[in-house]
Amino acid sequence: MGFPRSVEALVRELEKLPGIGRRSAERLALHILKLPHPEAVALARAIRDARVETRRCVDCKNVTDAERCEICADPERASSTLLVVEDPRDVEAFERAGVHRGRYHVLMGALNPSDGVEPRHLGIEELVARVRAGGIEELVLALDPDFEGDGTALVLAEALRPTGIKITRLARGIPAGSSIEHLNRAVLQDALEGRRPLL
């Protein structure tokens, strides 16, 4: 017989979300059916509102509810060093850490041809234009140290080469607080290759 039509429709919509398979979608849908009416409506409204009320910052392309995000609108932030990140969560991580007083550029993703994420989806042309507009001395590529992040860094470097801008990337090595015995080969290799003189 199958689920009622509207339940099946909800399961299909939930299944489209990343990391949600058929079984998770069914579990979530049944949870939603058991919610008090106002809570289900609040969830639906939050989805709609977030999508409708947010846009991309005109400067850094982060999600924002204004024309320009809080960081780009802050005259105290240094504009000479631009940290290029994949995701708004990466901006949050750097802001929590308080280690970067400059500005950001948010790609909203990393290259992933099998997922259909191509250079045009990351607004690389807009980043090149931002660099060409002047005032930036260095781009620090702060992309995830994985296949997609590394591929994205290569494509970015190539696209930005004609601008003559200085491009760096985050250091790789053993993470502070870890135990060397639990680190994998790639981490140890990066740490050895990037070793620094002490004396």
Place this chain on the structure above:
Amino acid sequence: MGFPRSVEALVRELEKLPGIGRRSAERLALHILKLPHPEAVALARAIRDARVETRRCVDCKNVTDAERCEICADPERASSTLLVVEDPRDVEAFERAGVHRGRYHVLMGALNPSDGVEPRHLGIEELVARVRAGGIEELVLALDPDFEGDGTALVLAEALRPTGIKITRLARGIPAGSSIEHLNRAVLQDALEGRRPLL
């Protein structure tokens, strides 16, 4: 600075869903922000519609879009044996297997005091009333073989005792198609305790 207000609101709503922590909620929210406008609206609408358009079947309490679900409305189904299940997905599993031609009773959950699921949430009084209304000869408790399912079975048996109805539960043992070497202690113990004469 944090996420824009509407994004934070969405993350908070998503976090309330079962199995979705803060990090998953942020990941889902950012996915939703990147969706084409119509897809985000479709998801929001599906949640609202499923909650608004479904109700509980007057007989078996399964979710349905009519007064009576398809199974309860089917005069061909035997009404003497009632399979008591936790969840609409359990009904689907039995229907796919095609091993039960009788009817169901759906509790929409199992007792779980730490999650706030108490006997009154499972409509046990309504099940007792259904049994008292007559026509049912046997209740088969088809609850999950876990702590919550076992506790629910005990409470159900106690509540139904005054009706004098015959109550059984599904057999436990080694699952067809498994390898004994990979089965855990509880499964093997059930299988041994429930052993059946062959000759």
